[in-house]
Amino acid sequence: MKVKFLRIYGQHSIGSEAEIKVDEKEKQYLLSTGTILVLADDITEEIPIVDAEEEKPAKNGRKKNAE
Numbered sequence: 001m002k003v004k005f006l007r008i009y010g011q012h013s014i015g016s017e018a019e020i021k022v023d024e025k026e027k028q029y030l031l032s033t034g035t036i037l038v039l040a041d042d043i044t045e046e047i048p049i050v051d052a053e054e055e056k057p058a059k060n061g062r063k064k065n066a067e
Contacts, residue, residue, distance in 0.1 A: 001027075002040040009035050 002019050005012045009030070012018055017039065022030065030036045 001038060001042050003030075003036040003038055005035065006037055007033070007035045 001021075002017065004017045005014060008014060020036075031038070
């Protein structure tokens with residue numbers, strides 16, 4: 001993730017931007033102490049694939065109703 005440092009952290013100085021890799025627990029600690037500001041988070045959420053049958057419109061453009 002790309003972050004901006006608001007405090008000194010290791011070799012990173014205040015105001016510097018860097019790509020860092022930390023686990024979720026360390027990330028929460030750095031955020032709660034005001035050490036970093038997240039600029040871009042590379043975590044992508046997995047979107048579940050839903051198997052759904054698409055409803056085709058009738059010839060007149062209206063959707064078919066199951067009555």
